[in-house]
Amino acid sequence: MDTNTPRPTEIKLHQKSRILEISFSDGKTFQLPCEFLRVHSPSAEVRGHGPGQEVLQVGKKEIEITDIEPVGTYAIQPTFSDGHSTGIYSWDVLYDYGLHQEEMWRHYLKRLEEAGMSREPGPAPFEQRPKSK
Numbered sequence: 001m002d003t004n005t006p007r008p009t010e011i012k013l014h015q016k017s018r019i020l021e022i023s024f025s026d027g028k029t030f031q032l033p034c035e036f037l038r039v040h041s042p043s044a045e046v047r048g049h050g051p052g053q054e055v056l057q058v059g060k061k062e063i064e065i066t067d068i069e070p071v072g073t074y075a076i077q078p079t080f081s082d083g084h085s086t087g088i089y090s091w092d093v094l095y096d097y098g099l100h101q102e103e104m105w106r107h108y109l110k111r112l113e114e115a116g117m118s119r120e121p122g123p124a125p126f127e128q129r130p131k132s133k
Contacts, residue, residue, distance in 0.1 A: 005092045011068075011076065018064055020078075022094055030098030035119070038063045038080050039108055040097065041087035056111055061119040 006024035013020055018034040039057040040046070048054050060082070067079040071088050079085040089097075097104065112119065 002092050005095050007091055008094070013065055013068060015064065020065065022098065024091075024095060024098075028095075028098065030094070030101065032094070032097060032101065034063050034065050034080065035060050036097070036101065036105060037065070037078065037087075037089070038082070038084060040104060041084060042089060042093055043084070043087040045084070045086055056115055056117065058112065058115075058117040059119065059121045062121050 006026040006028070008022050009025050010023040011020065012022075020032045020034065020037060021029065022032065023029040038060050041057075046055055046057060062081075064081040065078045066081050067085075069077045069079075071077050075088045075090040075093075077085065077088050
């Protein structure tokens with residue numbers, strides 16, 4: 001963990017708008033949608049175990065956070081309405097996500113479009129995993 005990363009001073013889950021609002025000690029406040037957090041989960045299930053093994057998350061537009069557990073004094077572990085609960089979001093990760101949210105979101109939408117997939121919930125025919133080379 002980077003000791004220079006500001007620490008959260010307040011974390012609020014707005015259930016109606018599905019936004020996790022995080023205020024940091026440097027005065028910055030970020031509003032991170034549940035869908036954004038779910039599709040960018042730092043878990044191995046989403047990120048894979050190495051470069052090129054990321055799993056594109058589809059159909060998560062209506063996702064909610066149903067529970068948030070603290071992890072020591074350095075992170076939170078949310079549970080999402082689709083059952084995903086293995087991502088541990090450190091303060092470093094959350095601050096970085098806040099700073100880079102727009103570009104990360106654009107990149108995600110581009111990947112979805114290239115794969116011919118959608119944010120809309122619905123039956124997924126199969127998981128979208130990168131093809132082996």
